[in-house]
Amino acid sequence: MENQSAVIELFVKYLQNRCSHDEVKQLLKYFETENDEETLRHLINAELNVENQGSITNSKEDAVLLKIKSALIAEIRQANDQQPGKIRTLTPRLLKIVAFWLLMSVLAIVLFNNYMYNLKKGILQVKLSTIRTSQAELKKVILFDGTKIWLSPSSTLEFPDQLIGNFREIKLEGEAFFEVAKDKSHPFIIHSDHMDTRVVGTSFDVQSYKGQSHYKVTVVTGIVKVSGVNFAKGRDEGVTLHPNQQSQLDKQSGTLKSIEYPDAQLMLRRKDGILNYDSASVNDIVSDLSRYYNLQIDLESKSKSCLFSGEFDTKRPIEIVLKQLAAAINAKVIFQNGSYVLKGGCEE
Structure with missing residues (x-):
């Protein structure tokens, strides 16, 4: 004492x-x-x-x-x-x-x-922010850790204003291009419906619109781990992606696979509204164009079965872009009742 x-x-x-x-x-x-x-x-x-x-x-x-x-x-x-x-x-x-x-x-x-x-x-007050882009709107977001996100049209991003626990976690519905700030101690996780994307520091594109038949993650730099729930097998499945690879998650079955994607660098242009496709479904392309131009574009059944390879600059008028697409698939563009229609194609 x-x-x-x-x-x-x-x-x-x-x-x-x-x-x-x-x-x-x-x-x-x-x-x-x-x-x-x-x-x-x-x-x-x-x-x-x-x-x-x-x-x-x-x-x-x-x-x-x-x-x-x-x-x-x-x-x-x-x-x-x-x-x-x-x-x-x-x-x-x-x-x-x-x-x-x-x-x-x-x-x-x-x-x-x-x-x-x-x-x-549970005393600490964490602010959750939600950013939504309308059709035809692109938006850049910078998170608290320096991560840069380019949000595509008709997308929703939810994120905290500070680190919570051991992970940097956000939610995405729609599409976004990411440049994740490196932090090995705190992995970056993106939750998209039944798919999770986990990284440390890298650049990649995530496509997870609700109307899509497949969710996609395309890696430009770094290593990305993608996981999803396989409904048929009743268990989680995962793939590890390297540069120039893409994962595809079938929303209906939950089946997850990875493929080689040599043109991954083109995703850098996609965040600026320049869309590139390699044997893509015209149905998916029209969905993209509808979001980027805030317009209704209809397809005849014949056009839906077509595949397209090429590039569109969404800064150009929609009439020019649709004529480019129609010429490639042997279809016609008609404007009627306030919307565009692609008629014919492929088989004709």
Whole structure:
């Protein structure tokens, strides 16, 4: 008890800039014994008015104590260098600097502990934001970690304003191109209906519109893990994608497969409204064009069975784009009752 009183008295004296050179040495010695060190922890917390948090128990406390010790030792050495062979009272300026760093170091740890405590107890307020793009609208979003997302038309993105737990998780319905900021400690996960896409830091495109028959993930750089639920087998399935590969998830069966996709770099242009296709279903292409132009485009059954390879710049008028598509599949474009219709094609 007597020793604890001595620790408290000396600590208060230190903060009041009244410690001599020998007293600073004595304060340093108190860090060497477990009981005295614990007393100092409580004193530091009390100084910060955080008694309700108790003593610091996080593993980072050792770094704080080491910083405090280093500051005290540096103070002693500086005093000895200035006055060799003499014991001097430390200057108020030095004492204030050491006290300042002592308090700031501990405050940082207390705030971190308080953050984790509130997170575990559900006290921390996390703001969830939702961004929706209308038809014909493209939007760029930058998340709290620096991740860049280019949201395609008719898409919805939901994301938090800060890190929650060990993962960076968001939800996507529709299509978006991602450039994920690297953070190996906190993987980035995109939830899309029955499909999850998991990465660390990479660039890729996700297509997950509700009306699509297949969800697709196309990788430009890095490594991406895609998983989905196989309804027929009643279990999760997963594939690992590398650059120039694409995963395709059949929404009806849940079957997931990966294919080679040599033109993955073209996805970089897709985020800017330039659409590239390689033997794609005309039905899927028309769905894209309807979203990008905010127009109704109808197809005859013959046109639906056609496949198309080529590129469209959605900055050009829709009439020109549809004529380009119609010429490729041997169809005709007709405008009637406020909408466009593709008639014929392929077999004719």
